[in-house]
Amino acid sequence: MTSRFQELMNNLEQLRLTKMSAYLPEYLDQINGKQLSFTEAMLNLTKAELDWRQGEHVDRIIKRARFPQVKLLKAFDFDFQPSVNRQLVMSFQDLAFLEKHENLIFIGSPGVGKTHLAIGVGIAACQQNKRTLFVNCHELLLRLGAAYKKGTLDRCIRRYARYDLLIIDEIGYLPIDHDEANLLFQLINARYEVHSTIITSNSELSTWVEIFQNPTVTSAILDRLVHRAHVIKITGKSYRLKQQN
Structure with a gap:
């Protein structure tokens, strides 16, 4: 029988919440250890997801720009x-x-x-x-x-x-x-x-x-x-x- 945790992970994957899925176990440990509140953990998880999506979005824009190489x-x-x-x-x-x-x-x-x-x-x-x-x-x-x-x-x-x-x-x-x-x-x-x-x-x-x-x-x-x-x-x-x- 699929555990609640596995069901949650599956839901995150279906919703394509890639980073939330990757970081969830770490934050659950911190919640269980009372190092973070549930709200703080969710805030950090959603920030990680948004940052990752923004990075992916920028990478797509850079790719479409057709630079011969990336130089900062x-x-x-x-x-x-x-x-x-x-x-x-x-x-x-x-x-x-x-x-x-x-x-x-x-x-x-x-x-x-x-x-x-x-x-x-x-x-x-x-x-x-x-x-x-x-x-x-x-x-x-x-x-x-x-x-x-x-x-x-x-x-x-x-x-x-x-x-x-x-x-x-x-x-x-x-x-x-x-x-x-x-x-x-x-x-x-x-x-x-x-x-x-x-x-x-x-x-x-x-x-x-x-x-x-x-x-x-x-x-x-x-x-x-x-x-x-x-x-x-x-x-x-x-x-x-x-x-x-």
Whole structure:
């Protein structure tokens, strides 16, 4: 015959109260030993369950954001990159820039940590339940171009425009032709003063006209990106070279 305890455990499992089920025996011992009251034990059990569910929820949001790897801001070596304003960058975790629809632009040579910082801010956004997407610039342009050819560009742009935070990585690593520049402009324009975008680039903004090969489109893109933006220039050495030494 199934004991009352086993019946309770089965009920918790059917209700998918995973952590309550896992911790219940421990708390029953504390209740029986009069170390905790029933109310205190239940409070702790429900907190454990809620914390676990929140963690699972955040993990799903992070997975959907498609980061190439998980990197936290606290793991960034600010001592190795003294040109980066630690206080400013760490303040991005409170997401005030998202509420103001401001953009972040990280500029620097390859290997200085631009993508790490962008991912770190993105992780912070996910932890606060913000819809976030990380995408390489070249991959983004391929998707936009394919949507244009299929006649679904408007729908594609609306999808990207809905994200609370869109991270576009590595603008400038590969050349961008006239048509691609126009597609990127349409996306940036759709997000302008509605949602925030993070950009990483190895090129100074003044040289973007060489990347986009169109002064008019370049000016329009920069006008919307920089209007409300924090531009963080990283002038230090490459982490990759540091690791090789």
